[in-house]
Amino acid sequence: MTPTITAFERSPDRGRGLARDMRVRWALEEAGQPYEVRLVTFGEMKEPAHRALHPFGQIPTYEDGDLVLFESGAIVFHIAERHAGLLPDNANARARALTWMFAALSTVEPPIVELGTAALLERDKAWYAERLPILEGRVRARLDELSSRLGEADWLDGAFSAGDLLMVTVLRRLAGTGIVETYPNLSAYVARGEARPAYRRAFEAQLAVFTGAAPPADA
Numbered sequence: 001m002t003p004t005i006t007a008f009e010r011s012p013d014r015g016r017g018l019a020r021d022m023r024v025r026w027a028l029e030e031a032g033q034p035y036e037v038r039l040v041t042f043g044e045m046k047e048p049a050h051r052a053l054h055p056f057g058q059i060p061t062y063e064d065g066d067l068v069l070f071e072s073g074a075i076v077f078h079i080a081e082r083h084a085g086l087l088p089d090n091a092n093a094r095a096r097a098l099t100w101m102f103a104a105l106s107t108v109e110p111p112i113v114e115l116g117t118a119a120l121l122e123r124d125k126a127w128y129a130e131r132l133p134i135l136e137g138r139v140r141a142r143l144d145e146l147s148s149r150l151g152e153a154d155w156l157d158g159a160f161s162a163g164d165l166l167m168v169t170v171l172r173r174l175a176g177t178g179i180v181e182t183y184p185n186l187s188a189y190v191a192r193g194e195a196r197p198a199y200r201r202a203f204e205a206q207l208a209v210f211t212g213a214a215p216p217a218d219a
């Protein structure tokens with residue numbers, strides 16, 4: 001059965017691949033799993049029909065037969081468990097890859113989201129100029145640690161895994177801030193992820209939604 005995911009009908013990032021359907025699309029492409037996309041408006045996401053799939057009225061969702069999932073991390077894990085290439089076979093290496101998945105979503109992503117939310121919604125507040133360096137400092141603290149751990153390695157723990165896939169998508173959310181660029185090894189890490197053919201296919205497919213172009217034939 002071909003799974004169906006949901007994505008923004010019109011993503012606020014104008015197709016830069018920053019919304020969380022991107023990580024699901026990328027995982028599906030790495031897995032070689034064809035998929036359908038149902039585009040939803042902001043209004044439709046809050047309707048009962050969509051809330052039946054996603055209690056918080058968000059994207060992405062994932063439907064495959066009777067199975068309905070939400071939360072991008074859980075969806076990526078589900079895909080990774082069922083297809084080769086996103087999780088190692090060795091039990092300990094698999095557990096470590098899972099650890100990096102959680103680290104991306106629960107340790108590195110939250111300060112990045114805080115920074116992005118402030119820039120988007122709090123720019124006009126009197127305290128914004130004072131708060132911004134605090135938020136940036138929290139992001140940099142995490143990136144200092146991540147950069148130290150990655151060192152000169154290509155990926156976080158041996159071969160590319162779902163942990164790298166999530167971490168790269170999380171770091172990409174800093175696009176435009178100039179922060180990742182101050183860490184040459186993290187910058188190269190993100191570029192390595194973006195250079196993967198599966199990433200390119202996923203990126204082009206989500207961009208095509210924004211530009212109205214026909215999606216790539218193999219997306």
Ligand code: GTB
Pocket residue numbers: 011012013014018019020021045057058059060070071072073
């Ligand atoms: N924890 C959930 C997950 O990982 O799946 C979070 C899902 C989530 O935040 N979804 C967002 C959403 O549906 C889209 S990705 N928002 C609408 C709403 O809550 O009403 C967040 C996002 C949106 C837009 C950009 N952008 O334009 O750059 C980047 C990220």
